[in-house]
Amino acid sequence: MSLLKSFFFRVFISALFLAVPILGVWTFVTADDHGWWFPENVSSYGGEIDYLFNVILTMVAITFVLTEVVLVYCLFWYSQKRDSKATFSHGSHTLEMIWTAVPALLLVFIAFSQMGAWNAVKIDMPDGTEADEPYSPDRPMMEVYASQFDWRARYPDEEGNFDGMDVVETPYDMYVPVDTKVVFRLISRDVLHSFFVPKFRLKQDAVPGMEIPVWFEATAVGEYDLICAELCGWGHYKMAGKVHVLPQDEYDAWLAGAREELRSNGSLD
Amino acid sequence: MSSSTTTQERPLGLDPEGTVHVSHDHHELGFLRKYIFSVDHKVIGIQFMLTGFVTLLVGGLLAMGIRWQLAFPWTEMPLIGKVLFPETGGVATPEGYTMLFTMHGTVMIFFVIIPLLTGAFGNFLIPLMIGAPDMAFPKLNMLGYWFWWPGIVLIAMAFGAEGGGPAAGWTAYPPLSTVEAAAPGSLSGQNLWLLSLTFVGVSSMMGAVNYVTTIVKMRAPGMTLFRMPLSIWGLLISALLQLFALPVLTAASFMQLFDRVFDSGFFTPPDVVINGQRPEELGAASGGHPILWQHLFWFYSHPAVYIMVLPAMGFVSDIIAVHGRKPIFGYKPMAYSMAGIAGLGFIVWGHHMFMSGMNPTVGLVFMTATIMIALPSAVKVFNWLGTLWGSRINLTTPMLFACAFVSMFIIGGLSGIWMASTPVDIYIHDTYIIVAHFHYVVFAGSVLGIFASIYHWFPKMFGRMMNETLGKIHFVGTFITTNAVFYMMHQLGIAGLMRRTADPYAYETYAHLQPLNQFISYSAFALLGFQIFFVVNFFHSIWWGKRVGRNPWKANSLEWETPSPPGHGNFDKQVEVYRGPYEFSSPEIEEDFWPQAAKV
Numbered sequence: 001m002s003l004l005k006s007f008f009f010r011v012f013i014s015a016l017f018l019a020v021p022i023l024g025v026w027t028f029v030t031a032d033d034h035g036w037w038f039p040e041n042v043s044s045y046g047g048e049i050d051y052l053f054n055v056i057l058t059m060v061a062i063t064f065v066l067t068e069v070v071l072v073y074c075l076f077w078y079s080q081k082r083d084s085k086a087t088f089s090h091g092s093h094t095l096e097m098i099w100t101a102v103p104a105l106l107l108v109f110i111a112f113s114q115m116g117a118w119n120a121v122k123i124d125m126p127d128g129t130e131a132d133e134p135y136s137p138d139r140p141m142m143e144v145y146a147s148q149f150d151w152r153a154r155y156p157d158e159e160g161n162f163d164g165m166d167v168v169e170t171p172y173d174m175y176v177p178v179d180t181k182v183v184f185r186l187i188s189r190d191v192l193h194s195f196f197v198p199k200f201r202l203k204q205d206a207v208p209g210m211e212i213p214v215w216f217e218a219t220a221v222g223e224y225d226l227i228c229a230e231l232c233g234w235g236h237y238k239m240a241g242k243v244h245v246l247p248q249d250e251y252d253a254w255l256a257g258a259r260e261e262l263r264s265n266g267s268l269d
Numbered sequence: 270m271s272s273s274t275t276t277q278e279r280p281l282g283l284d285p286e287g288t289v290h291v292s293h294d295h296h297e298l299g300f301l302r303k304y305i306f307s308v309d310h311k312v313i314g315i316q317f318m319l320t321g322f323v324t325l326l327v328g329g330l331l332a333m334g335i336r337w338q339l340a341f342p343w344t345e346m347p348l349i350g351k352v353l354f355p356e357t358g359g360v361a362t363p364e365g366y367t368m369l370f371t372m373h374g375t376v377m378i379f380f381v382i383i384p385l386l387t388g389a390f391g392n393f394l395i396p397l398m399i400g401a402p403d404m405a406f407p408k409l410n411m412l413g414y415w416f417w418w419p420g421i422v423l424i425a426m427a428f429g430a431e432g433g434g435p436a437a438g439w440t441a442y443p444p445l446s447t448v449e450a451a452a453p454g455s456l457s458g459q460n461l462w463l464l465s466l467t468f469v470g471v472s473s474m475m476g477a478v479n480y481v482t483t484i485v486k487m488r489a490p491g492m493t494l495f496r497m498p499l500s501i502w503g504l505l506i507s508a509l510l511q512l513f514a515l516p517v518l519t520a521a522s523f524m525q526l527f528d529r530v531f532d533s534g535f536f537t538p539p540d541v542v543i544n545g546q547r548p549e550e551l552g553a554a555s556g557g558h559p560i561l562w563q564h565l566f567w568f569y570s571h572p573a574v575y576i577m578v579l580p581a582m583g584f585v586s587d588i589i590a591v592h593g594r595k596p597i598f599g600y601k602p603m604a605y606s607m608a609g610i611a612g613l614g615f616i617v618w619g620h621h622m623f624m625s626g627m628n629p630t631v632g633l634v635f636m637t638a639t640i641m642i643a644l645p646s647a648v649k650v651f652n653w654l655g656t657l658w659g660s661r662i663n664l665t666t667p668m669l670f671a672c673a674f675v676s677m678f679i680i681g682g683l684s685g686i687w688m689a690s691t692p693v694d695i696y697i698h699d700t701y702i703i704v705a706h707f708h709y710v711v712f713a714g715s716v717l718g719i720f721a722s723i724y725h726w727f728p729k730m731f732g733r734m735m736n737e738t739l740g741k742i743h744f745v746g747t748f749i750t751t752n753a754v755f756y757m758m759h760q761l762g763i764a765g766l767m768r769r770t771a772d773p774y775a776y777e778t779y780a781h782l783q784p785l786n787q788f789i790s791y792s793a794f795a796l797l798g799f800q801i802f803f804v805v806n807f808f809h810s811i812w813w814g815k816r817v818g819r820n821p822w823k824a825n826s827l828e829w830e831t832p833s834p835p836g837h838g839n840f841d842k843q844v845e846v847y848r849g850p851y852e853f854s855s856p857e858i859e860e861d862f863w864p865q866a867a868k869v
Contacts, residue, residue: 039764085861104644207559234364
């Protein structure tokens with residue numbers, strides 16, 4: 001009786017541990033059906049980031065399943081009552097070398113395969129010399145000010161000055177042209193904030209005392225959530241903005257209209 | 270050393286089963302000296318443990334508050350709502366929610382995990398496992414425990430501080446944490462938080478000094494470094510980490526305190542306008558930099574992550590060897606990999622700051638170091654599996670929890686690779702995938718490791734067994750609910766959900782995630798509920814558990830040479846060490862275990 005009980009307990013415990021890799025993989029495989037996967041990507045570099053995520057996911061998933069299955073096998077197979085003693089072994093130098101060297105190579109591969117994308121997003125900024133790269137960190141399309149608890153985009157006047165009379169300011173909503181490498185300066189007036197547009201795969205902290213250049217290229221027209229991703233106080237959760245990606249001509253028209261409105265308002269006072 | 274004198278005074282051989290105290294021979298201590306202001310490392314360890322249970326409950330209830338708000342935002346929070354938010358009738362306020370997760374993190378890290386691993390088990394196990402009568406500095410040890418208390422009192426006061434508790438996150442990033450105007454109404458909460466952490470830091474420091482000295486100087490004859498159980502390696506390495514890293518946190522906390530109290534401006538940049546005020550206009554200095562704090566904070570707090578897991582790794586290794594009746598596979602690689610994790614642990618702090626505005630080129634260096642830290646962790650996992658391979662597993666409660674540690678540490682370790690990878694981190698930084706990752710390491714890893722250790726060493730602590738049936742119910746419930754809670758957080762994170770967001774569903778991006786969050790919350794409530802089995806089992810077993818002899822698990826290490834529970838001075842006979850701690854199933858002898866202190 002107790003033998004049967006112990007058999008069922010072994011099976012039950014093994015099944016419990018086996019459920020981890022099975023349900024774990026199943027959750028990831030079906031995630032997209034439930035909306036538990038990446039939101040759609042609409043930036044030029046987002047695809048690369050998703051790709052790298054998936055490369056790591058593949059390696060991680062294989063390691064995960066293999067190690068968990070070995071664990072379950074051991075738990076099931078070696079928990080039965082036996083007359084013989086356990087294998088008396090203090091280890092194996094060869095195995096240690098193998099399972100140090102192989103992961104080391106894989107990890108070095110992972111590390112080096114990431115550098116290009118990081119360089120493209122954060123280090124190698126558009127320099128404003130080519131036709132489709134009209135902006136650069138020195139001559140950004142806009143400044144984005146973060147403060148408790150709002151976002152404010154500022155568009156320079158025709159000469160590129162941010163301190164003139166014709167600086168267009170838009171709170172919460174910012175307008176950018178599609179298929180253009182947009183460069184902006186991210187500035188915080190008060191505490192830390194973080195500029196996060198999930199669909200652009202873009203995140204950058206805004207730090208008081210720093211002007212951080214940021215770039216992205218949106219590939220689809222639309223309205224996208226801008227979310228503050230660094231705790232900034234009680235109102236952090238509602239520090240929302242919208243990035244409106246417009247076709248180039250609509251963007252030009254919008255900016256011209258906004259400047260015009262500013263001038264007519266300015267002439268009143 | 271005094272070990273020989275104290276042990277020789279004892280009558281030997283009167284207590285072969287070790288079920289009776291042998292400690293009441295020379296000086297009988299009063300209740301106060303024996304249980305409250307004790308200098309006995311075992312009592313201090315148990316004091317740390319029992320206090321840690323209370324703080325664990327507090328930290329757990331705070332977590333439930335967070336889960337309630339994420340499942341049912343802005344509704345009346347049952348039970349704890351009325352206590353925390355009396356002015357709104359139990360509904361969380363935005364700043365109250367911020368306080369919830371700030372305090373949850375603070376309590377769990379500084380008042381639960383570190384004290385339970387190093388304070389409770391470090392104290393209890395180190396002298397017993399290395400064959401010493403007590404710590405090197407018993408009074409300092411007592412002081413270490415009592416320095417923890419001002420920390421507890423201060424953090425408890427911080428909950429009720431005028432204008433609300435600390436609400437800048439457990440990371441306390443300035444200027445939010447340093448400039449009062451940034452959090453309207455807040456007054457002394459953050460000061461209390463900083464002072465509390467200073468006391469906790471000093472307490473840990475006293476412990477760390479003691480652990481290192483004791484392990485280095487007081488090992489029994491024959492106990493060479495490479496005959497020490499891996500628990501001791503884990504505790505030694507984490508104590509070294511504390512010694513090197515804690516001063517930085519303490520200094521940084523004082524700098525932040527100076528910014529708040531004396532307007533020093535270490536972390537306040539010029540020309541900020543916070544809530545309509547310039548700090549300069551209020552007489553505060555400026556010209557500092559907020560990122561300086563992040564460097565100092567993470568220089569401590571990243572190694573702290575390893576402080577929070579290395580001892581658990583050691584305990585789990587020992588438990589797997591004992592209950593698997595098999596030597597540790599690759600003992601030296603296990604010890605070296607812990608040292609490797611600790612060494613690399615000091616040069617990876619920048620991975621918390623990839624998005625911080627730190628020079629992105631530096632990020633590449635931190636990325637490479639961080640990815641490489643997966644290597645010693647992988648070596649450890651492979652060696653645990655190697656130990657289990659060909660073993661003779663007894664499915665006891667400690668073994669189940671230890672295997673759960675391995676199962677879940679695999680998940681927590683592997684998901685770390687995404688975080689290390691800078692381009693992927695651009696998207697996942699500060700999302701729930703981070704929350705999933707560190708909870709798999711710190712909760713599913715360390716806390717389950719702590720449960721394994723409690724079930725394993727409880728007989729030594731109290732001389733009685735814990736109930737196996739209750740223990741197994743506790744295990745099954747905890748295993749299922751832990752995975753249900755934390756695994757699904759990966760999914761939230763991949764969907765882009767930010768942490769620290771009081772009401773995410775206002776965003777179009779997150780609106781569809783509420784049902785998943787509700788599932789996680791229900792699982793979390795069940796997870797807490799299953800801990801009742803543990804609490805009942807623990808306290809019932811202290812008084813009514815089955816009595817045990819010296820060595821109920823047939824283990825090898827020295828703590829099992831002592832009576833259960835060991836008396837004052839620990840060993841009632843001279844111990845000498847003849848072999849390593851993992852000679853299980855040796856073909857040279859008939860028994861399947863071969864104690865370190867057995868001559869033949």
